Amino acid sequence: MTEVIHLQKLVKDYGPLRAVDGIDLSVQKGEVFAFLGPNGAGKTTTVEILEGLRPRTSGTVRVLGLDPWTENKKLIHRLGVIPQDFKFFEKIHPREAITFYAGLFGKKVDADSILKQVQLEDKATDWYEKLSGGQKQKMGLALALVNEPELLFLDEPTTGLDPQARRSIWEVIRSLKSEGRSVFLTTHYLEEAQLLADRVCIINHGKIAALGTPEDIIQEHGKGEVLSLQAAPRLAEYLRTKVDLPVRSENHTVDVELSTNADILRVLNLVEQSGIPWTGVSTRRDTLEDVFIRLVGKTTESGDLGGAGSGGLK
Amino acid sequence: MNPRRIFLNLSVFAKGYLRSRVGLFFALVFPIILILLFGAIFSNSSSTTVDVYVQNQDHNSAMSLRFLEAINSTKAINLHFVSPSVGNLSKWLGANDLSDGLVIPAGFQSDYYNKTPVVLTVITNPEQTSTSGIVSGVVQGVANQFNLQRANGTQILSIQPENLPTLGGQSFQYIDYLVPGLIGFSILTSPMFSMVNISSEYKKEKLFRQLSLTPLTKAEWLTSTIIWYILLTVISTGIMVAVGQGAFGAKVTLSPLMLPFLILGPILFTSLGLLAGSVSKDPETAAVIGNIITFPMMFLSGTFFPVSLFPGWLATVAHVLPLFYVIDGLNAAMLYGNVAVTLTDTAVVGVLAVIFFAAAVRVFQWRET
Ligand SMILES: Nc1ncnc2c1ncn2[C@@H]1O[C@H](COP(=O)(O)OP(=O)(O)O)[C@@H](O)[C@H]1O
Ligand SMILES: [Mg+2]
Numbered sequence: 001m002t003e004v005i006h007l008q009k010l011v012k013d014y015g016p017l018r019a020v021d022g023i024d025l026s027v028q029k030g031e032v033f034a035f036l037g038p039n040g041a042g043k044t045t046t047v048e049i050l051e052g053l054r055p056r057t058s059g060t061v062r063v064l065g066l067d068p069w070t071e072n073k074k075l076i077h078r079l080g081v082i083p084q085d086f087k088f089f090e091k092i093h094p095r096e097a098i099t100f101y102a103g104l105f106g107k108k109v110d111a112d113s114i115l116k117q118v119q120l121e122d123k124a125t126d127w128y129e130k131l132s133g134g135q136k137q138k139m140g141l142a143l144a145l146v147n148e149p150e151l152l153f154l155d156e157p158t159t160g161l162d163p164q165a166r167r168s169i170w171e172v173i174r175s176l177k178s179e180g181r182s183v184f185l186t187t188h189y190l191e192e193a194q195l196l197a198d199r200v201c202i203i204n205h206g207k208i209a210a211l212g213t214p215e216d217i218i219q220e221h222g223k224g225e226v227l228s229l230q231a232a233p234r235l236a237e238y239l240r241t242k243v244d245l246p247v248r249s250e251n252h253t254v255d256v257e258l259s260t261n262a263d264i265l266r267v268l269n270l271v272e273q274s275g276i277p278w279t280g281v282s283t284r285r286d287t288l289e290d291v292f293i294r295l296v297g298k299t300t301e302s303g304d305l306g307g308a309g310s311g312g313l314k
Numbered sequence: 315m316n317p318r319r320i321f322l323n324l325s326v327f328a329k330g331y332l333r334s335r336v337g338l339f340f341a342l343v344f345p346i347i348l349i350l351l352f353g354a355i356f357s358n359s360s361s362t363t364v365d366v367y368v369q370n371q372d373h374n375s376a377m378s379l380r381f382l383e384a385i386n387s388t389k390a391i392n393l394h395f396v397s398p399s400v401g402n403l404s405k406w407l408g409a410n411d412l413s414d415g416l417v418i419p420a421g422f423q424s425d426y427y428n429k430t431p432v433v434l435t436v437i438t439n440p441e442q443t444s445t446s447g448i449v450s451g452v453v454q455g456v457a458n459q460f461n462l463q464r465a466n467g468t469q470i471l472s473i474q475p476e477n478l479p480t481l482g483g484q485s486f487q488y489i490d491y492l493v494p495g496l497i498g499f500s501i502l503t504s505p506m507f508s509m510v511n512i513s514s515e516y517k518k519e520k521l522f523r524q525l526s527l528t529p530l531t532k533a534e535w536l537t538s539t540i541i542w543y544i545l546l547t548v549i550s551t552g553i554m555v556a557v558g559q560g561a562f563g564a565k566v567t568l569s570p571l572m573l574p575f576l577i578l579g580p581i582l583f584t585s586l587g588l589l590a591g592s593v594s595k596d597p598e599t600a601a602v603i604g605n606i607i608t609f610p611m612m613f614l615s616g617t618f619f620p621v622s623l624f625p626g627w628l629a630t631v632a633h634v635l636p637l638f639y640v641i642d643g644l645n646a647a648m649l650y651g652n653v654a655v656t657l658t659d660t661a662v663v664g665v666l667a668v669i670f671f672a673a674a675v676r677v678f679q680w681r682e683t
Binding site for chain 2: 052077085088089096101105106
């Protein structure tokens with residue numbers, strides 16, 4: 001296999017702030033690689049260093065065998081990029097934008113077929129400023145495709161989009177993979193990472209917290225069975241005083257991590273004794289989300305998933 | 315530099331510019347409004363004639379009489395002669411409750427022939443702005459013609475205004491100066507105001523970052539925007555000359571000598587606008603910096619009033635402003651047909667354009683460092 005991205009001991013400081021703190025990773029050709037982390041984890045900083053938009057403080061960076069900062073003009077021909085908060089000229093419409101962009105790369109493209117590929121054909125002649133968030137993002141994706149890149153960087157391509165727009169972007173990412181292109185995706189949606197990525201890297205405070213296939217990560221960092229109940233948070237408070245198992249409460253769901261099968265009966269008995277009303281009981285294994293919360297929650301002192309990070313979890 | 319990319323960016327830039335319309339107003343419509351406005355104001359006031367009291371201390375020499383005859387022929391001024399024996403003309407005017415006067419100094423004729431500088435004293439009443447403007451303007455204009463005839467435009471005759479002189483002079487006629495002045499005005503303002511804004515907005519909106527992800531280079535981007543402002547300048551120059559000639563009979567000629575200024579001017583000010591916009595941390599600061607650069611230059615470079623009417627220190631200030639050389643060159647090209655002056659001014663503007671272009675390409679960063 002060929003390596004398309006190689007990072008070794010990557011460090012990036014913004015003044016006194018260390019945004020990226022020694023990252024090592026390697027992405028293979030044809031892989032969809034998801035970079036997952038709460039806001040402020042250092043995802044964008046890392047991606048921008050890979051795209052050649054930012055210099056690094058130290059470490060080794062190779063993208064398609066090139067140094068992205070110094071060899072950026074060589075590299076861009078082979079990259080497709082949607083930066084975080086993609087923006088374009090307000091009074092240009094998608095078809096013009098694609099023709100312009102392709103022309104800069106010295107490519108002749110069929111703008112309409114690219115628009116179709118990203119499902120934007122009905123907005124081909126609407127000015128960029130008139131497009132919705134999802135349509136803007138699709139236009140960004142269309143631009144990233146004009147030069148038939150080997151490697152794409154998509155920095156939170158679906159943040160803030162409605163489910164339908166999100167799904168159509170996922171579809172494009174899947175088709176890119178099937179064409180053998182490599183995709184480096186950042187997201188704070190776990191679902192997205194789990195659905196699309198061959199491998200996931202969970203990053204927090206500029207450091208890698210877990211790396212591997214979703215299954216590997218769950219295996220390595222997950223903790224057995226979880227009992228879930230729909231109940232008020234005070235049930236969680238009650239249970240915490242009675243058992244020494246980890247208890248979480250979120251969105252009217254109380255999760256109890258079980259160590260042995262016998263714990264199920266014990267917990268349910270306690271629930272009954274509490275007299276607190278509940279509905280819908282189920283048990284499940286840890287998902288990537290549980291692992292993410294544990295890993296990211298563990299490293300934040302307040303334990304609240306690093307503030308905005310939790311906002312992205314649905 | 316790749317011409318295809320420059321052309322592509324030019325067409326996208328032009329589309330954005332034309333579709334937003336604001337820039338177009340400033341580039342094409344605004345200078346015309348100014349021409350109409352200023353032209354109307356000053357062509358009205360020059361229809362009245364003003365009484366001017368002349369004290370000829372050069373013993374009615376032939377040259378002094380020719381000079382006065384030229385003033386008389388403008389029909390804007392009624393000359394009355396005052397004997398040198400009354401002494402100080404200012405005092406005499408004051409004593410007789412009169413306002414405007416002109417002193418031709420002794421030695422006028424011989425100094426003029428020998429190309430020795432001569433100072434003409436023009437006395438005006440600062441409260442009567444309209445008449446004092448006409449008097450100093452007409453005398454200035456005639457003096458300019460005499461300078462041209464004798465010394466190819468080098469200053470022999472100069473005007474010494476007395477009693478707070480008012481700016482607002484006319485040469486041949488005010489409108490003749492106004493056309494090149496306002497062409498200079500639009501060469502300055504149309505790229506400056508929009509480039510300062512565009513470059514700081516692009517930076518804030520990360521549009522430069524987006525372009526840096528393509529093979530387009532900074533120099534290509536700047537070049538294509540410059541080409542756009544050159545096009546605008548050429549169009550607006552044509553319109554302004556047409557309006558000046560059509561509406562006010564301005565005696566300006568279209569000359570190929572103007573071309574260097576219509577090209578180098580936009581290079582200079584587009585680059586300067588980009589510099590100002592890209593060193594500022596946000597669009598608000600950029601607007602302030604842009605105004606600090608633009609406004610003094612806009613008024614002090616001879617746009618609305620010929621620099622020759624400025625008091626000495628202000629004229630010195632004007633000579634350090636790049637726009638001064640653009641307008642001075644345009645005046646030389648369009649009014650006097652003075653090749654030597656156009657060439658010197660072209661050289662000055664050319665050197666500045668190269669410096670500012672290079673500085674803009676260097677200082678301006680697409681990528682954050
Ligand atoms: N240009 C910058 N200057 C200073 N600090 C920055 C800059 N960009 C990002 N940071 C900081 O670096 C950290 C990582 O940010 P970022 O890479 O954007 O994270 P993410 O994309 O994971 O949300 C954050 O604390 C952020 O505030
Ligand atoms: Mg980010």
